[in-house]
Amino acid sequence: MSRSIISTDLAPAAIGTYSQAVKVGNTVYLSGQIALDPQTMQLKDGIEAQIIQVFDNLKAVCEASGGSLQDIAKINIFLIDLANFALVNEIMARYFTQPYPARAAVGVASLPRGAQVEMDGVLVLA
Secondary structure (H helix, E strand, C coil): EEEEECCCCCCCCCCCCCCCCCEEECCCEEEEEEECCCCCCCCCCCCCHHHHHHHHHHHHHHHHCCCCCHEEEEEEEEEEHHHHHHHHHHHHHHHHHCCCCCCCCCCECCCCHHHHEEEEEEECCC
């Protein structure tokens, strides 16, 4: 089965030993995205701006793989404060239409660079 690395300048460059995404067959494994602006590599301020930037980063990587956010079969959301989960739902509705992907939301103690939210996922291309 073929394996390829997905990379785009429209999402933040990897800040560690990982790729933005890896495509195996028709499945794309998206690495976790935090709210880094791809041009400045600086973290966005505020939880709403961070959630939006994370979705924008995921969207860019999905598109670089030949897919879209609608192709995500499973998304994982990591929040340092689960009180922000309702805001995640509100913003997610701007990016996704039904049928929605499977999803997990996990409260965590901390995230890289002091981020308040991180998301990863798996998409399946037609």
